[in-house]
Amino acid sequence: MKDIASLYSWINQTDLKRPIVIAGPCSAETSEQVMDSAIQLKSHGIQIFRAGIWKPRTRPNSFEGVGEEGLGWLQEVKQKTGMMTTTEVANAKHAELALASGVDILWLGARTTVNPFAVQEIADALKGKDVPVMVKNPMNPDLDLWIGALERLYNVGITKLVAVHRGFSAYHKTKYRNEPQWQIPIELRRRIPNLPIFCDPSHICGTRKYLSEVSQISMDLNYNGLIIESHPNPQEAWSDAEQQLTPKDLSEMLNSLVIRKAKVSNKNLMDTLSELRTMIDLCDNQLLDLIEKRMAFVEQIGQHKKKHNIAVLQNKRWSQILQRIIRKGKAKGLSKEFISTVFKAIHIESINHQTKIMNVETGHALSLLPKKRTLTKGK
Numbered sequence: 001m002k003d004i005a006s007l008y009s010w011i012n013q014t015d016l017k018r019p020i021v022i023a024g025p026c027s028a029e030t031s032e033q034v035m036d037s038a039i040q041l042k043s044h045g046i047q048i049f050r051a052g053i054w055k056p057r058t059r060p061n062s063f064e065g066v067g068e069e070g071l072g073w074l075q076e077v078k079q080k081t082g083m084m085t086t087t088e089v090a091n092a093k094h095a096e097l098a099l100a101s102g103v104d105i106l107w108l109g110a111r112t113t114v115n116p117f118a119v120q121e122i123a124d125a126l127k128g129k130d131v132p133v134m135v136k137n138p139m140n141p142d143l144d145l146w147i148g149a150l151e152r153l154y155n156v157g158i159t160k161l162v163a164v165h166r167g168f169s170a171y172h173k174t175k176y177r178n179e180p181q182w183q184i185p186i187e188l189r190r191r192i193p194n195l196p197i198f199c200d201p202s203h204i205c206g207t208r209k210y211l212s213e214v215s216q217i218s219m220d221l222n223y224n225g226l227i228i229e230s231h232p233n234p235q236e237a238w239s240d241a242e243q244q245l246t247p248k249d250l251s252e253m254l255n256s257l258v259i260r261k262a263k264v265s266n267k268n269l270m271d272t273l274s275e276l277r278t279m280i281d282l283c284d285n286q287l288l289d290l291i292e293k294r295m296a297f298v299e300q301i302g303q304h305k306k307k308h309n310i311a312v313l314q315n316k317r318w319s320q321i322l323q324r325i326i327r328k329g330k331a332k333g334l335s336k337e338f339i340s341t342v343f344k345a346i347h348i349e350s351i352n353h354q355t356k357i358m359n360v361e362t363g364h365a366l367s368l369l370p371k372k373r374t375l376t377k378g379k
Ligand code: PEP
Pocket: 026, 052, 056, 108, 109, 110, 111, 136, 166, 200, 203
């Protein structure tokens, strides 16, 4: 996707020190609510207005959007405030209607990105149209599916593309509505460095409480912009009431963000940074060497177990290791979750090595670690 357009070729923002911000209600509810939100947001310097018209809801019998009628309200916003407008399209008909009524930017929601049929249908409807499209990450943490949706649009000639990170759903309850899994957008940036990435803290958080924290992380990771839900009266919102901010609170939150420089120009700063980075590289090498060493012992044990016909997995020993290591890690300021993720991975790799040794004649190796991992796989 070499020819992805620069954001600034289609978004008119002169203050490059600020992130690009798209804001507006989760859903367009009434013409008054839409206009009121837009006027207030505009007065706080927001240039791009969002509002969902066709709303994908998890359960039936919830508010599913005002539909086509809302397109007229977006047109009015454009005429009265001069803001650019954006809305979600989930099928070819939505895309055609939105384009016909002058919506400036389209977005594909998380529930659409998961479905290659729907994405292709929208892409076909947009063929030859020079419209910017934002593609939210799919609900599930599948980087290829996200990239695939972007590629389908790129292949019909859409070059004004943006990826929107809105988090990934999980069955278990976490502090977030959708887990950020920051490593996935980081890998997306590594694979497609010229693709602008926006963060959608509203749908990651699901609550106002963490919006500022998540927005700040995205700025620290050099995201190009934010898309945030804002409603004149959040508690009364017809959808996503818990996560919306009033335009005034949004503006305060945005003003409190620390925007760091994306590139380092000062030589001394650069030198310090590269020294520290070298130290990190050295530590990573040492970590790898140590893991290699650990694995050599594990293999020796494997030989021993094989000789004496002892089972690979010794549960008691493993829970002792984990408990001890979590205790030690905590004393070093490392969280229990981090330590247990890392050591569980090391343990599974160790079992894989031992199983291979024990079954060398039969070639049976039980692989507990998935071979295909989204994050390590090349294109
Ligand atoms: C939205 O932006 O209102 C929305 C429905 O988003 P998502 O597709 O990220 O759930």
